[in-house]
Amino acid sequence: MTENAPQPAPDGARRLGLLDLVFIGCGATFGSGWLFAASKVAGMAGVYSLYSWAVGGLIALLLGFIYCELGAALPKTGGVVRYPYISHGDFLGFNISLVTLVAFSSIVAIEVVAARQYASGAFPFLGHPDGSPTLAGWLVQFAFLLFAYFINRKSAKSFAWVNNIVTTLKFSVPFLSIVVLATHFSSAPFHVPLGSATPLASVVVALSTGGIIFSYLGLTPIVAAAGEVKNPQRNVPIALCTAVLFTGVVYLALQTVFIGNLPMADLKNGWVDIPGLFPLPFHDIMMVIGVAWLGRLVLVDACISPLGTGNVFMNSTCRVAQAWLEELGAAPEQTDPDKPVGPRAMALSFALCFFWTLPFPSWSSLVGVVSTALVMSYTFVPVIMAALRNTAPDMPRPFRVWCPQVVGPVSFILSSFVILWAGWVTVAWLIGVQFVLCLGYLIYQLQNRTTSNGLRSAGWVLTYYAGMIAFAWADQSQAMETLRSPALLAAFVVFLWGIYLWAARSGQDVDHAQFA
Template sequence: MARPGGFKKSLNLLDLTFLGLGSIIGSGWLFAAASAASFAGSYAWVSWLIGAVAFILIGLVYAELGSMMPRSGGFVRYPHYTHGSLVGYLIGFISMLAYSSVAGIEVEAVRGYAATWWTSLGTKAAGPTTLGYLFEIILLIIFLLLNYWSVNVFGKFNTVITTIKFLVPILTVIVLFTHFHASNLSVGGAKPGGAFGVFEAVSLSGIAFAFLGFRQAVDFGAEAKRPQRDIPLAIIFAILLGTVMYLLLQFAFLGAVPAGELAKGWANLTFEQAPYADLAKSLGLLWLMNVIFVDAVISPSGTGNIYLSGTTRVLFSWAKTGLFYSWFRKVDARTGIPRGALWLSLVLSIIWILPAHLNFWQGLVGNVTSATVLTYMIGPISVASLRKTAPNMDRPFRLKALGFLSPLTFIAATLIIFWSGWTTNLEIIGLTLVSLILYFAFVDKEGMRERIRSDWKSGSWLVVYFIFMLIISRLGNYQLPTGAKPIIASPWDSVIVAVGAIIFYYWGVNSAMPQPEIDEDDESDIALNASDV
């Protein structure tokens, strides 16, 4: 008999790995290679390596946290455990923004590909039509229904879908390599190109966005059968498999583009609406074009489905901290799903696809990348803080050389945020700082009011960090407003960001609460074996 309000413990290592891999291989594979080539040209593969190294470091940090404390929506709760309500609220708010928008990105990707043969859905230049918006909303409703009944059905469905959508990129790589032209690797014409283009591609072309999905193993930790063993393995497997796949896809794309299409350089390719399908068509591979069009529905849809479910866990976790409405922490006893949070996830996802200035895939990607990495950068600080304040906690996975890798991870995450640029960071960080008005409303209740002073002492570094990132983003050289000139030229802007990151890292670690406040007996998080239902 299931205990009321409990998650069901039904996901194995394969399920967790495919949750991560299924999120990593979504719309990113359909667009990121072409977008990265426009930024960095034939050096786009370097951008993938930079992104992979950064996210392997981030993943290893969360492997330790996830194995120590398998919690639903753990990314929201770990900073609350170590640094209190202010940090917990800020990370929770950004997580809500980051997660809820990804499902919108994925349905936009599906519509974008579908619009090449169903033109009534809209165009890249004009965006979705009314029918296009309706198409996207219906897809989101389908995702809700797939998540509504049970996590076991959701997990098994995702494993099957991920297996299918993994095969199409493999087929695409094999076929395109038969049309590989090594001379393409010496073609220029990227914008901005060079080292600047390589760094900008990491954040804005979809590379960092593609790797964001590794976190699913952590967010579904409370529903894993063997979380201490499987969470670290699932994180590592998902990132490594995704890295290999994306490097192969990038080289296949770079080498297979016909010479005539490169006459004006990488930044002027005409493969915009459906890059891989357009490339296959230009090579006379109509059968491959049709296969890619089918996968353009399956791949992003699978990822959107995962992220709608992941958003549900984030909202649940935020409510568990007491910093969001308590109704969203209620778990349906029969299905093990926080259905109130699931409905809110649907509403938020729909809101993200409606503003006209966020219609396009690449525009949304920059916002989501910055927002999500803003939630990741706290991990290195939390794990280092726990090494100091809770040294005797059981650590099934213990990251070696933490004293070196943890600050390096924080620097890498901070640079990715910075490379997202001024325009993106102003929207995300500015909105988060304004949202502090809600924080004071949530903590203005019995039992929390007296904590404000100590929690601000533990969390003020994060507010200053956000302000620093806003200032340096405006002074630097990435995504400035039209006509604006950088005050600090590259690469010195990135150097200053890295130095600042070191300062904030040690400030954050030393600001942790003397004793972490971890909910040892968390009734709503007790994971139940499927056999108990």
Template sequence: MGGKFKKTISLLDLTLIGLGAIFGSAWLFAVSNVASQAGPAGSFSWIIGGVIILLIGLVYAELGAALPRTGGIIRYPVYSHGPLVGYMISFITIVAYTSLISIEVTAVRQYVDYWAGGVLTKANSDSPTILGWLLQFVLLVAFFLLNYWSVKAFAKSNIIISIFKYVVPVTIIVVLAFHFKSGNFTVEGFAPFGFDGIQGAISTGGVMFAYLGLHPIVSVASEVKNPQRNIPIALVLCIILAAVIYTALQILFIGAIPTDMISSGGWTAIQDKFSLPFKDIAVVLGLGWVASLVVFDAILSPGGNGNIFMNTTARLVYAWSRNGTLFKTFSKVDKATGIPRSSLWLSLGLSIFWTLPFPSWNALVNVCSVALILSYAIAPVSAATFSVNAKGLEKPFKLKGMNIIAPISFIFASFIVYWSGWKTISWLLGSQLIMFVVYLIFAKYVPTDKVKLPQQLKSSWWLVAYYIVMLIISYIGSFGGGKGLIDTPVDLIIIAIVSLAIFFWAKYSGLPKAMIDNDDESPEEHAEHEKAEENPAH
């Protein structure tokens, strides 16, 4: 029996939830990355990224209101295309969220090193020393324990942190405005790396990563007052406000750099000169108090987000297990606290793992961004498929123009994957194809009671084809180690055509009837129901 959700969340509450999730570590690092990759034209990267994530977010708004589920991001593909597609999307989603936790603790370590005197980060590198890695490990364990003992401890730990998330970026905008030099936008050319630089910055510069905190708005969709009105307004408000703040931070950072520092090494050198951009620019300008404020916020904000996403990831692992394609032990919930503790253990282990091969924020952000967008990109496909195999699905919020928005958002998601480059795509999509083969090898253990394996395969070939095609285009493309056999705009035209074809293939190859269950329990509700079954009233 599913739990009932109370509609208590207002428009203001929902907007603050979204903004709170957005402002983590991204704004603390991305501006120097974007400047190095695109120059002053990188400001447009933030605007383009905002438009793309808005389209995907609107699709999630409809799904979240219609099917409020714990871990819905990995349950929707199961409903529309069956366990095999759900299994593959679950894997890439867990990769995304566990690496996201690692990103946040890495950000904390890199900024704490400002006060630690360089003992946490190796000289001339962003990689941690042994002491620095131990700090990251301790932070991850702390997040784990906060979530392990109670939901209340998790919630209380985020109240103070949220205040700084809004105050500090606005303070920096005001202060840097007094040091603005318009000549910086033309000293080395406005777009020194052309449109390729703008594209690359969206995926690998941290732009898309900065926007990928909107999932919490969708996850509470069933608890929102007047969802038809408030969900789309909150999504639009969050993205517009974030885009305005991010773009302003980018413009003012570029304008505040001493002009001779741009002339001496060009835009490419900015990332090295300002590896901790707002702290470094404050020091250069002699604003010690701003540098201290930034470092303090850089410890609190990413730390708060790491704590939030440790909680979220455990719920996603729980949902994957409830899908039937992950070991059942991960769907066990502690009856006293209502927390999926075994899922938390897995989340902790994976988040520790990601700090080993990817030691810095810059190294991790590309992996996380692509994994997240691959996970998010399934939403338009599932939404379109439900119009075929779940025509009677009740939708508290119905997105006008879904027939246009869904395929366009899928195409844009494909662009972001491509812009991340061959070096990232090759192993990330390659691992997805390996997971597909593993599923077939262990076919006798996979869930086939509701959907037989032949139907699961029929409903998943489009995803396999999509991964293979994206690998081929990336290999011959010009981003991140590609062979450079095709350039913009030819590459984007090919991706758009192929993505559109695969989108409609996916739309009409879903399950004959959507496999939607009525289980909208959270782990806490699941634990309560298990308690009730073991201790019935007499």
């Protein structure tokens, strides 16, 4: 999967090593998901929740392979928003930059909310019974945002040093939890039937809205920092694959031991009661089996894990914001290797992160919307890879995706299914807003005639959004109707395949100077 390629010129900004990058990936992927998702997905899918984690890992790994090719070929700071500008121009670049910035900044907020919500178990004055913060809880959330802001004003190496320590600490408690819970393991809960829902429907609902996709998709912080990595052609692919595989194994182990320790008395009505009985799953299950000391340790780690992930995504949000502002011409390019992010990008990132802590009360209220926004920011990545294969076939690619004719469309289709499974309300709101904003941007460009760069991508992007809204509407009357109706399923797959082929052929001519 590799080929000889010239190494990039030495860059003073490349301060991050392979270990730093692996820790960034694991730190971004392993946050509040392990603290909340186990009981939620068990309530949705029962023992089939293990399949949900496995499918989620597969989707993340496929997208990771594509990011490996792009990140190794174009190791740029904020690369996740620069790739669409390179492949398709301004319109797709604006579209992906907008949704990525919203997704990243909202992840910072959800991790802060998760830490505060778990801390409320030990300090009730931080939260209300419904999970929303009190004034004291909100001030605690605000204090962390300030801390993360100041950490990320320092150099990339200073950030990595803090993140390496935090990531090491936050993995120790999950490992200990797996060992302790394995000693109390029982196979009896694995024989409890799912209930009225079909296994397939349960798996896909847990995948989209149970926190699984949210838990896995920590790939882009690695790519966002690629411009500051030593030997990115080697280190970016290794770090991406390592982060996905390692965290996938840990998530599967945690879900297995959680289910294996559920009291059979709590399963007398099936799985539906589990989220309510175990709102803080690993803390609560420790109390049930009589390991109170580890339950208290989980509460401590429950603050470290989300805050560590929030800090990683604050770092990525700043780099994405800087890249976007540079592409829009709204900020000067940063040339200081110790400060790759300018004050405007820092201010914009902090303001967005702060905003997302205001209207939403709890982790559960955020995770479905944020997961879908994250997937939306990833969905077009296979298209970008395919377009660059057509328009820049001679671009040095130290890492090449094997069989892109299959991996590309399969990744695009699977990602689109995850968006569809989020439900009509979420799809209509998120994609509807994105459709209106992109339409407004298109009208602005046409009226001002400032540039026609990338406008030919507008057709397939807007068609894709309109089609997704239409299929989500068709799916709303009966859960998973798209899967149960062969005709509707075939129509959806053909629609997505057509969009993929259209988009892959809509790439713009590439400036080869950008390969440097």
